[in-house]
Amino acid sequence: MxxxxxxxxxxxxxxxxxxxxxxxxxxxxxxxxxxxxxxxxxxxxxxxxxxxxxxxxxxxxxxxxxxxxxxxxxxxxxxxxLLASDGDVLGYVEYFAELFDECAPEGDPNASLFRLGAAVVETLTGNVSIDRLARYVEYWVLRLQGVYPSLLVCHACGGDAARGGRLDPAGDGFACVDCAHEKGLMLSAESVQFLRAAAGTAPAAASGLSLSVGAGRELERAHRQLISVHLEKELRSFQVLRAMNPETS
Ligand SMILES: [Zn+2]
The missing domain is CATH 2.40.50.140 (Nucleic acid-binding proteins)
Structure with missing residues (x-):
């Protein structure tokens, strides 16, 4: 053995x-x-x-x-x-654990996913903006799963998608505001800006990224839908988070 x-x-x-x-x-x-x-x-x-x-x-x-x-x-x-003293932060511990558990396939090494998880634990015990960190973690987990497409250019016209657009949860890419159809998850210019910045930021610095309350809620809703579509089920923790934060559901 x-x-x-x-x-x-x-x-x-x-x-x-x-x-x-x-x-x-x-x-x-x-x-x-x-x-x-x-x-x-x-x-x-x-x-x-x-x-x-x-x-x-x-x-x-x-x-x-x-x-x-x-x-x-x-x-x-x-x-x-558990060294984190903030109650809101502790509420996210189970959620992050469940997200990593559901997204990590058994016996298939992914050093990037492990590094992300380890860095998140380190970050949680410091001074942290839990909402920004949560959107950051969701973005990176989804990206490492190949769910998040590039948000740099529109998949239809190839133009810069900095003004925002729509994301197809079924994986058909990201369309700029000019090319977007009715369906898909709307991402505002501010959300796109946050995600682009997240792509080049370490977890410890995620709290310093700029994100308004409105864009944060938009991303929260979009990420829940992306996670549910990707995993073909709703995470148990979503219910707990809704109970903690009724106005976002
Ligand atoms: Zn376009």
Whole structure:
């Protein structure tokens, strides 16, 4: 049984039997894995706080031949999002974890997705504008999934799409205001500007990007629709976020 030791982003933990957990986690080199953490639900478990969602942890696991589930032997938190003191920020922790979990295919390494996740955990514990960070994270996750098309030019006329336009959630590209048909998600010039800036900004600087309340809501609605179309389901966390922020739904 080969033993791997790696940095991992904990995505989801669920109960398994009396005292055990199954943990989904994202690694840089081996993609998303799922494994059993024996005894993790006991009060004095050796896993401690290392298995909370969106914790960046140092962990080791055994890969078992012809088994989908690995066996976790050790987990130590490196960075926990629970260090964030802001209640709104904590409300987004489960959402980000679910978004990464649903978008990461099992066993298919994507170093960019891992780096994004790790940087988001770091960012959450600092001074953060959670709305801007959330739109930034959604943009990048969707982009790494190939869902977000280029927002530089219109796919129909090839012209600069800086004045905004419509995005086809079914993946037919981005059309400028002159070429856009009725269908599709409207993105204003301000939203396009935010997304273009997000494309060249590190997660730690996402809070400093300019985004008005109106454009933020437009992007929030557009991203929820893009995520739901891409995953062919609605994320559980959308309900929680709606309850936190009734005016945006
Ligand atoms: Zn056009």
């Amino acid at each position: 080969p033993l791997y030791t790696t940095d991992a982003l904990i995505l989801r933990t669920y109960q398994f039997g009396e005292a055990d957990c199954i943990v989904a986690f994202l690694t840089r080199d081996h993609g998303k894995k799922r494994g059993v953490a024996n005894g993790a639900r006991r009060p004095k478990s050796r896993f401690g706080g290392g298995l909370e969602p969106l914790t960046l942890a140092r962990l080791s696991y055994f890969e078992r031949e012809r088994r989908d589930l690995v066996r976790l032997s050790y987990a130590e938190p490196v960075r926990s999002p």
